[in-house]
Amino acid sequence: MKIRTSEYIITEVFHSLKRNSWMAFASVGTVAVSLFVFGMFLIIVMNMNRMAVSLESQVEISVYLEDRLTDSEIKAIDKKINEMNGVNSVTFTDKIKALDIFKERLGDQKFLLDAIEGENPLPNSFTVKVVNPSLVKTTAIAINDFEGVETVKYGQDVVEHLFDITRLIRLFGIVLMILLAGATLFIISNTIRLTVFARRTEVAIMKYVGATDWFIRWPFMLEGIVLGAMGGTVAFIALRIAYNMIVAKIYDTIAFFPLIPTYPFMTYISIIIVCCGIVIGAVGSVISLKRFLKA
Amino acid sequence: MIEMKDISKVYENGVVALDHINVSIDKGEFVFIVGASGAGKSTFIRLLFREVLPSSGALIVNGQDVVNMEHGDVPYLRRGLGVIFQDFRLLPDKTVFENVAFAMQVIEAPRRRIQHSVNSVLDIVGLREKYSCFPSQLSGGEQQRVAIARAIVNSPALVIADEPTGNLDPDTSWEIMDIFKKINGGGTTIVMATHDKEIVDIMKKRVIAIEDGHIVRDEAQGAYGYEN
Structure with a gap:
């Protein structure tokens, strides 16, 4: 022009x-x-x-460990998870603390725990957060195969929904x-x-x-x-x-x-x-x- | 200049405006197109600058094939033509100078040439002093003269006029016709549709009479031939 x-x-x-x-x-x-x-x-x-x-980003993976594990074995798993791709943070909760949290959650009904009489049924666990919510499923499945891991929960249904x-x-x-x-x-x-x-x-x-x-x-x-x-x-x-x-x-x-x-x-x-x-x-x-x- | 072969025009509503027309108009001719309202005069005129397309037939205007022309080439056909209407069609918010210059701006002419050409055509139509007036400040005859100036400012080979004196009194009409004569004297072809018996009879130019879509008369120095 x-x-x-x-x-x-x-x-x-x-x-x-x-x-x-x-x-x-x-x-x-x-x-x-x-x-x-x-x-x-x-x-x-x-x-x-x-x-x-x-x-989505609040979705976490709970990793429950077998009771027979030694401290060093637990540390090894911690390290292994931390080295995984896309893992943001790993927090350890030992079984005593888990029980405390459970008691607190039960509140007035914590007498229910009297039935188990000193026996702590709760396992040691890790709480794992990943950087991207789409990684939750694959990460959880991978951790499940680790030696010493009892079971892995990530609220499958909730996440899918x-x-x-x-x-x-x-x-x-x-x-x-x-x-x-x-x-x-x-x-x-x-x-x-x-x-x-x-x-x-x-x-x-x-x-x-x-x-x-x-x-x-x-x-x-x-x-x-x-x-x-x-x-x-x-x-x-x-x-x-x-x-x-x-x-x-x-x-x-x-x-x-x-x-x-x-x-x-x-x-x-x-x-x-x-x-x-x-x-x-x-x-x-x-x-x-x-x-x-x-x- | 104009070569019309076997041209027909049927409008979408079924009206046959032109029925197998053959006309040849040479360079430099002055031709009146006469006939009653609705006879096909207007369609004939509008075919020439591709305002309407023929239903069949061949049409060459100024060396260009009007029928088989791309949409994008139509502006270039029109740049070689000057078109004048009964109702002047000036832009009311532009001055006389601007209305004429408009035709040159549109084809992206240089400013100095616009200045020069507009002044010279305003001289031809005798409106040089009124260059800064708006159309509303002019008489009908003066407005038509502005329209003529606009039509010829790009020195077209062919000027097409559709009832240019239809809205003017006899004296003013003659002033307009004098300008057309001047333009034709310079070698420009003029095709004019008109109802004005007196003008046609006195000018003694070629007359093509159209009735019901047919050419009924084509005389070199003809008369209007109808009673007004």
């Missing part, structure tokens, strides 16, 4: 925005509201995902995002269609004097981009305020709720929202122009 043409296009966009300032205002408003809703869902889905991740649920949350989130993006695109291309319709004579004249489709398209596309970016910015500012308020409110009542901290999360959100605005504005105006460029 020639420099004088880009100059022409930029002046066109500027004039058009000034001339149709009410239409521009309406478009920016529509984009802002749509992207605000979109962003709100994005934030909710991402928080749900984070909750899922934090639940949890993965099902988190997978569902992610899938739901993605589908929701796609639907909302589609709806937003539809609303915006309709709004831009109004500005294109208001200027259809201009488009027709441009065609009569031999303007190429791209020459006609550029100013509208750039206008769409400007409107989209402005709408995205407004939406992002509103989202930031809203998220800050929500975070403050929730931390007031449930302090340990695993919400994603504002920074740098909202910076990413702002980039996503403004980019969405730009893409939607550009695509929306091209869609709206299609009908007028056909003949």
